[in-house]
Amino acid sequence: MEIIISRYSGYCFGVKRALKLTYNVLDNSTDKNKKIFSFGSIINNPGVTEKLSKKGLVQIKDIDEIENNSIFIVRSHGMPPDLINKIRVEKKSEIIDATCPFVKKAQARAEFLSENGYFVLVIGNKNHPEILGIKGYIAGNNYMVVENEKDVDRIPDNKKIGVVVQTTQTREKLLLITGRLLEKTREILIYNTICDTTWKRQDSTKKLAADTDVMIIVGGKDSANTVHLKEISKEINNSTYHIESFKELKPEWFKNKKRVGISGGASTPMDDIIEVKRTIEKIDKQQLKMSKE
Ligand code: SF4
Structure with missing residues (x-):
């Protein structure tokens, strides 16, 4: 394998x-x-x-x-x-x-939009601490947190709409939501505040998911960027599993599989990823031994 x-x-x-x-x-x-x-x-x-x-x-x-x-x-x-x-x-x-300096950038952009009379759209998960922090930089109630495309229907008609996005969101969601904003206004200022590392991780996970039989996504179940990696991978490769530790690996996931991909969230230590790889190698050896017996 x-x-x-x-x-x-x-x-x-x-x-x-x-x-x-x-x-x-x-x-x-x-x-x-x-x-x-x-x-x-x-x-x-x-x-x-x-x-x-x-x-x-x-x-x-x-x-x-x-x-x-x-x-x-x-x-x-x-x-x-x-x-x-x-x-x-x-x-x-x-x-x-x-x-994180990337989060600071999103906060500063939200503040700028708010100070310049824009109705601020914050794309992200309502209860995520990053979004709660960004909201703190917007004056009054001149904002709305948008979690999905459906929320666009609830945006009041405004003269000027400014957009910032949670640093760990997916590009697809940003495109989907901003693509519909012309229904609401003629003036839109979009700051794509998705951080570089998130873009790169999502792209590389996508490629790996398309090129392997099984995908293992390692990281906290509460970690927004890890959950997005799982969603991205699952869309391409149905055999995608999200685990926090190597202890959760199940031998049946790897039966008759030839290529396995491992990807991890931004807060997953490299040691955890290596431990997962070693455990899969052990499972592979055991399955090979059993098949010869
Ligand atoms: S994923 Fe990492 S680099 Fe990107 S905003 Fe979060 S902490 Fe910063």
């Missing part, structure tokens, strides 16, 4: 940067009485989340859980600026901003 790993696997630039900043704070904080907090997990990977917890990162769900005079890390998805300021002022906490 031939096993091919997608060319764009392992951590993306934004995740590497966020982890570097986080480990740096955890390893070098001189005041051991200062607790280190983040909203939810720094990246969407259960294994890494557990490791960071063991090193002392307190991952909270509510701002009230933050202790005064602590350190607060803004994760790669970003956060609304008002909330960051509240933590800085009310909790007297030091802020370490690990927001």
Whole structure:
């Protein structure tokens, strides 16, 4: 059996940067009485989340859980600026901003559109932390989050519509939604804020899915970009499986298969991908042995 790993696997630039900043704070904080907090997990990977917890990162769900005079890390998805300021002022906490520069770009574009009188369309998942952060840069209620093509019908008629998109969305969704906006207005300004790594991963996953018998997508089930990779792959290759760990691999997926592709989300460590490859190799050897017996 031939096993091919997608060319764009392992951590993306934004995740590497966020982890570097986080480990740096955890390893070098001189005041051991200062607790280190983040909203939810720094990246969407259960294994890494557990490791960071063991090193002392307190991952909270509510701002009230933050202790005064602590350190607060803004994760790669970003956060609304008002909330960051509240933590800085009310909790007297030091802020370490690990927001990915690509997310910052989407936030800045949304702010620009809002300041220049555009009705801002944010294409993405309503409850995703990145979208909640971007919304924080838009003044008032002059915006709408669009999750799918159906939502376009609910967009009020406007003179000017400005578009930003969640960094990990698919190009297909962006095209589908923006393609219908002329029904609503004559003036549209579209900022394609899908990040480079997302484009490359999606393209390479697409090619691999078309060229293999089975596709394994590795990454957190809560990771938006990993879920998109699964959807893209499944459309082309019905034998696509999304797993978080090598432990979920099932031998029957590989029976009589010749080529297997592995692709991983932006927050999936390369070690996890290699572990998956090794496990598939073992399954292959066992199946070969059984077929000879
Ligand atoms: S997927 Fe893109 S936007 Fe998200 S952290 Fe990675 S580089 Fe940044």
